[in-house]
Amino acid sequence: MKPLDPRLLRHARATRSMLVASAALGTAVGVAVVAQAWVIATAVSRVIQRGSGEALAPLVLALAAIVTVRALLVWMQEVVSRRASASVKSSLRRQLVRAAATSGDDALARTRRSEVAALAIGGLDALDDYFGKYLPQLVLAVVVPVIVVAQLGLVDVTAAVTVVLTLPLIPVFMALVGRTTEASNRSRWRALSRLSHHFLDVIEGMPTLRSFGRGAAQVQQVRISTDRYRSTTMATLRIAFLSSLVLELLATLSVALVAVGVGLRLVDGGLDLRTGLFVIVLAPEAYLPLRQVGAHYHASAAGVAAADAALAILESPSSHLGGSERVPTSGGPLAISLDGVSVDHTGRGRPAPDRATLTIHGGEVVGLAGPSGSGKSSLVSVLLGLRSPDRGSIRVAAGSGAPIDLGEVDPADWHRHVAWVDQHPFVCAGTIADNLRLGDSAADVVEMRRALEAVGLGLALDRTVGDGGDELSAGERRRLAMARALLRRADLVVLDEATAGLDTVSEASIVRAARAEADRGAAVLMVAHRPAALAGADRVVVLG
Amino acid sequence: MNELVRVLRLGRSGRGRLALAVCAGVGATGAAVALAGVSAWLIARAAERPPVLYLMVAIVAVRAFGLSRGVLRYVERLAGHDAAFRVLADVRATVVDRLARLLPGGARAMSRGEMTARFVGDVDGLLDLWVRVVLPGAVAGVVAIASVVAMALILPVAGVVLATTLVLAGVVAPAVASRWSATAQRTIAPDRGEYQRRVLEVLDGAAELTVLGRLDERLDELDRLDGSLRRAEARTSFAAGIGSAIAVVAAGAAIVGSLWFGAAAIERGDLGGPAFAVIVLLPFAVHEAVGALAPVAAALPGLRVSARRVCEVIDAPDPVAEPAESADLPDGPIGLEIRGLRAGWPGGPMVLDGVDLAVAAGTTVAIVGPSGAGKSTLAAALVRFIDPTAGTIVVTGAECSVDTRTVVGDELRRDMGWCTQDAHVFDSTLRANLALADPAADDGAILAALTGARLGSFVASLPEGLDTMVGEHGRALSGGERQRLGLARLLLADPRIVVFDEPTEHLDDDTARAVMHDLLDATAGRTVIVITHRTDLLRGVDRVVALRDGRLVEPAEVPTAANLVCGAPTDAGAPSACRSSIGGPDR
Known part of the structure; x- marks a missing residue:
């Protein structure tokens, strides 16, 4: 599964500007995260070292300002991605409806029209969460770790190296686990849609089933088939969820390693308290966006499926009829x-x-x-x-x-x-x-x-x-x-x-x-x- | 709200797993919070340069929390999904159980396509309620309370600050997000409804509009509607992020508050350096878990609609009142007698208003009338998908007669076959489609039924025979073949009375003629009621009556009827009842 289909960029311009805006906002988020960690580390170390809250007020004000900026950035990101989603849906809908309405009148055209109708009146709404949650998070997952690691490198090379060593492992492990589970994932989606299809078939056929006294028997049938689906799905999920297990393990372990390392060097006197605090506040932020990408897996899968369906229709060749001559009119009937x-x-x-x-x-x-x-x-x-x-x-x-x-x-x-x-x-x-x-x-x-x-x-x-x-x-x-x-x-x-x-x-x-x-x-x-x-x-x- | 609670209660068998998932989740999130707190303590304590031995417990704890979070999260996700699927099975079974009592009578108000699409979407959507709302909500709640207690033990005022900000992030922010999402749905609903209606109209009439030269102007008009839908959606975007923004502000406020009050406590000498670091850095991790609730809450209004629709089905009243004990139908040939029947679909008008008809055993009666005259209502009342509001339907035998309301529906339908224009063909094999009429039937019986329905040579021509898949809605079959499949199913069930409801609808003229002929031919000797608006196909019918204004009358023009009889019962005295317990409620 590709995270972002390049065809989507081609067919829906709004995607491009949204990605640019998201990258800008993501950079701002990264800077705000670093600034916030710096202010907190400074404030805490100053209070501990001086044993009093003197000169704390400016730092608290700065922190309040940074928090306000972060809240604004979160809000702007939502506005940008919702608007982008509305534009992308609108532009896909227009193209789809035009393509389907002008595709002549054979069996293929008629099936296509019913597909387009389903997409246009609701199917494309899956793009809301894809644009609203998944894509911005994906951008953050690329931008924020870079900024955070660069900043860590400036103050504490050891911590930065720990993070740099583990961070790339996450996508690598995810890709590995992803590859082994891709086939089973796909068959799981198929099984789920088969299950829904069976359920629909039973409901649609209920009058017929009842007329043969088989209505009540379906309750057990539906239970059995759902249970069977559950046990096969759980078998694949045990492997599929390994990817997030690896991710969580690497993230928390490396944060723990950084914290222990920083602690030991503080004891040695190789590091001052402010730097130590700065590092342990900042280190988890490098992993946070990546972990949240995983949480929006469903949003991405549904969005990609909807986009795929739309793009498949838009990119399939359509036969355009006719030339440019006029119908002869003079000479008789x-x-x-x-x-x-x-x-x-x-x-x-x-x-x-x-x-x-x-x-x-x-x-x-x-x-x-x-x-x-x-x-x-x-x-x-x-x-x-x-x-x-x-x-x-x-x-x-x-x-x-x-x-x-x-x-x-x-x-x-x-x-x-x-x-x-x-x-x-x-x-x-x-x-x-x-x-x-x-x-x-x-x-x-x-x-x-x-x-x-x-x-x-x-x-x-x-x-x-x-x-x-x-x-x-x-x-x-x-x-x-x-x-x-x-x-x-x-x-x-x-x-x-x-x-x-x-x-x-x-x-x-x-x-x-x-x-x-x-x-x-x-x-x-x-x-x-x-x-x-x-x-x-x-x-x-x-x-x- | 109560609809959500009600559907949550439906998922009984998932509870154990859900509890496990919540425990593992609390462990995982708790480990994350503890990791933040212990590392803060470790750093601040280390800066005081104590002997390393003093730090060993903290170092071990940091590593242990680091390891356990991932493992516990894995357990949480697996148990959570397992629980969700168990719940899905429960909800689906409940819905099917209700529909098995309601359809087709009890849920007439919805179109079939709408209803079915809704059930799949709604029921699957309720999975989200468990995995995305209940589970994270419970986990965040437990961890939040534990963290507040821990903070309060270190510095009471810090506990108060954390509790306040957590309420802001975990209650106010989700409420705002949920409210926004409900408002947004309402804002775009009119544009959306209009757009959907028009897009279906244009796609439906695309070919004709092309020939009429009007497609382009319609598409332009659609683009304008699309534009106003897009603008309506864009308008709602301004409020979209407010919930998440509140959660961010709350997390910041927690840290600011801890800094401020913690510094004051240090000044007073109430708090040590390491403890101060803990109360400043711990709120981060708690808010990370609680802040995730706001975006999730945006899904609540949609889930509530789904839950309400599922509850509607569960609460819909039974269209028929089944007797506690089923009476037996008379032995031997049976006929029907309808007296003063008034009936209608639940919630609809009384479309039948005093129907009288007697059908002698072994005869074929046709009921004709324009669409909307109540013909299908009559068929549904005959096979007891709905109960009459007045009058009786009596099965008459040689020695006695039985009011159908004293017979359990499934028992009655064993001897009262029902075959309609839209008899459902299941997406399965030919064999499975027939066997539902008689699960015990062997291939010989199935083939005999198919031959009786004139499908013998068709099946013989199929390379896979009875194992041939017929496709969704029997798409691999022609209209005539589908109708004959319905007939074969009926022959296999072998009922003594057969009700055909518009059996030739959607068929072209020649096929309709052939199918009608074969239907009547194959069921000759049984008691047959054919309901149709096609008066031209009724060769070989014993009697024809017309349904008009809710009553049966003598038809004005029926070209092929052998003998026309008016709708009143012909035999005078009703035969005695079979058993003493028998008799309709209003006898």
Whole structure:
């Protein structure tokens, strides 16, 4: 596990400035620690040697001032790292959402979108503790020991040498133990997520389990699997915690060695009391930040996992579609020809569609039928310019004009000529009018009413719907999407299973509206599972 | 606060280990404090240049404390984690035990995804309560009190100073940090909620918004929301470090106070040099342990929310009242009779308002109606996931009849199969998914059930057969295969009455047709109730009734029904009860 992924610096600028600020604050902390030790050693030795508190007031004031500065530094560090965390999360979220939203429409894109949604609405919050606790501590662990050891070297070389000899041993031992436990650590994380997954599976399936009288039996099952996880985990933890054992042992032992050495040299007269006190106050400070890094192990592991997930998505290649040509418009209605179009799917041997060839002319309604898995949805995605075919070509021509390959057309321009009614249409939270205006932002009330009438939908324009339009029936949602498509006055209208499972009234109004679009000159493609649903089409092509 | 205490009480079996962990922790932290104190004494005493022999005890003690801290810390961490996992097992078992009584009826208010995600997160999060809050808190508390006593023995006023600053660092600072974190959550909650809603909307509709040419403006809008969320988070940062800063000030104040009062004591001759060094340097080490509590306390508000949600589940009332002793169902073929049934999900409206229906043994009845008409509520009431608020559901046999409320739910469901659109497929093998219906079933019985559900050739085509993993939520299966798996499970359990709740939802037309046909075919001869909104798939059903406004009525248009019967019971006199103890509460 890398403590800080360099990719994070690349994708989130705020990380860099935060590290710089942390280094500055860490240096200030180091200086304050040394100053505080010096003031305390001076004050204590002066009081002991003089047997009175005279001339103590300035030292006490100085100490109070140093403590105030240290408190301020702690506070500033929190402010800096919280703000950095907010910025990093924000910048990762923006990039992730953009990458996921524009990644086309295949199975991979859809899984990616659900991953991004999970990260954006909570997963990235693991970075709060990573930035707030772990990284600043890591910076302190690098900066403070250097300052402390340098200062020790100035006053007492023997003590400095003791610390210098043990200090590097800590990262070395930690790395050694870390390497032997890395694999088991990883399998422990896996086991924990398997355990959580099992628990989730049991809860989700509880109604099913109860219906077979197996609900109560799960209590014992969950207990057994958690216990089994505990015993395997404890076996690895016994080794994993050795790293912190070594760390603690080295830290306290060397502090003890320094203290005993200083004590003996004081007896010999080789050292004065002030220096001795200074050394024993300062020596533990060299180890403190390192020990605290270990305490934030969980914060770091969760943060690194979240950052990894985000960066893996950002760094994976995405296929960007399209060229810069414009869709031909003069010459007559648009005709779209597919020639030998194939789309490959990972995990499936056969492409679907497999060498599909089809031409849709303006003014006609073409039906496309085929069983599940024959590639209807992929063909629609290709036609809509949401993904490119793996083989074959799609050409667009206006009347008898020269055809142009869809791959060379600017996707944004192509989308201005296309309307799409999906089986599960997108309905945004807002009014019915808001939803219709997604089709044409300039549409006025009269046009919107006319579009709703055309699909036989008696919804008030100012009626509000919630997320996903749940309060509308499936038929209403699809008719709303159809009305929205009408407002686009598109050259190609694609209806993907738009009538599946609908009542006869809804189905008829959608088919009627599709026919009207063709009569206006649009090329209409109706996709359905069963050829029977395509009775309204001029001709039916079967994919399979 | 009491929610936290309540969930802490759940973890009974971790207590021994936790006590061990606290002891080891006290030893480790105590060793660190003692190390600081003894080394201070050693240095100050050494400066007086006594014979080295006078220092030997201190030298040995310093080395011993140095060694023991590391070892004891190791023991503390191991015992603490062991305790935490034991607690996790307890909490999980308690939650599962409650859910085994509640689901699906008692926890209807939450969506399933939300609920499950919450339970895993909440329950795992409560581990933190033990390892990061209770353990360090207990250790710091014990060490703090011991140190204050030790200081007071050397110089009473120094003990008072240390006690005051420790209260500041160990009580005030954590309270401030915890309060900040609660306020911060509240501050960002509105921006966060709005952002989350919008991001899901945009990601959900990304493809369509692309084609509509509206994706960019939506993304820009999302960026603006993101910006205001970032600013809200940044605003809360100013208060974030105050708790930790207070702890630093408290540690400094302890040293300043010790210096001041110690110097005065030296002047008076009450205190020697070495003892003075001890009271100045000891507070450092104590505050190191106590100061760590403030950042931890920031996690408390979140843990409290988790604890509250776990308690909500534990406190949720049972949706059904189980009888003390279960009545037996009649032998032989059984039917159903529903009279004046009123029911609804707990906390929800009464969606069923006077349902009457008689289903003769061995017949198939379809109940149709639009979504939201209460069809699933009826199914849940039939299999006793919820109790009726009025009316009765009676299992009718040849000689007697039994009110379902007198039969323990698990016993009833042995003979009242339930198969839904979302019958859960577990992330395991095909065999394990079937065997839960009958743990004693051998491969022959399992294969027979699969064949009955028309999955025989599918299983035969799998290289690993029954050992094939079906994936999370049965992802490796098609929708139709998942539904047939549910049917096979039902056939293996072999109930006399079967309730299908929307068995063809989420399936495409052809698959829905085939699955419905096979369901009815495979369960022919049993008493079957099919609940669906698809009126076009009901070929071969004996009767069709419609659910409207909470009552069963004669459907207006059912194309394929053989004979239509209105929802009233057809037979006049109810058969006598099987046993004297039997009879519904309101008979």
